Amino acid sequence: MAKGTSEAADVTPRRGRPRSVETTNAILESAYALMAATGLATTNIDAVARHSNVSKMTIYKWWPSREALLIDAFLHHAAQMLPLPPASSGTPLARARRHAAAYAEALQGEFGKVQLAVISECISKTGSAELFYARYLQFRRDALVEMIAAGQADGSISADAPAEDLYDAIYGSLFYRYVFGIAPITPAYARTLVDLVLRPKG
Structure with missing residues (x-):
């Protein structure tokens, strides 16, 4: 996809000395591990600093808020667990089915719980999920919308x-069903939903 090959690195830059990739990854991986293991309530800057062996000063310099750090940690993990499907990996419809199925499967594990917790944290702290959308969802949504549009353009x-x-x-x-537990979400259901919505030709 043309918008960028390293979604995990798509975090808001801060002025000053360039970031160390190794240190950045240590911070993000520590933050996600703490969120998954102990929940958001105990995942504060102090805890992340101790877990990653990085100074609090460095973390505060690179992230404008705790919420921004938590979102970027989730983004970093999502980029590895749910990579955006490249154009070379099949037709737009096939890629849509595959990605939706992977998302449905991920929702059943810690990924779903962490995603919901991060969104809830953003809403409780700022009154909206705008920060989550701006730092995480917008990039992924734009990429997948572009993929669907490509399928409409080629007729598939x-x-x-x-x-x-x-x-x-x-x-x-998919998210609505997950949040309210309306019905089991499976990869097969997600693929069926994609076909129902996108109406594959032929």
């Missing part, structure tokens, strides 16, 4: 609604 996807609405129908439905 018959649905003629705006690609943004089609994306929201798929991932909004």
Whole structure:
């Protein structure tokens, strides 16, 4: 995908001395590990500094808030667990099925719990999920919307609604079912949902 090959590195830069990739990864991986193991309540800057062996001063210099750090830690993990499907990996429809199925599977584990906790933290602290959208979701949503639009353009996807609405129908439905526990979410269900929404041609 043309927008960037390293989504994990797509964090807001701070002025001053360039970041060490090794140190950045240590901080992000520590923050995610703490969120997954002990929850967000105990995942503060002090705890992340101790776990990563990085000074609090460095963390505060690189992240404008605790919420931004938590989101970037989640982004870093998501980039490894749910990479955006490259154009070379199949048709837009096949890639949409594969990514939605992987997301449905990820929701069943710690990934889903951490995602929900981070969104809740953003809302409780700022009154909205805007920070989560700006730092994490927007990039991924734009990439997948572009992929759906490509399928509409080449004729493999018959649905003629705006690609943004089609994306929201798929991932909004999966997240809604997960949050409220309405029904089991499986990779097979996600693939079926993609076909229902995108209406593959032929």
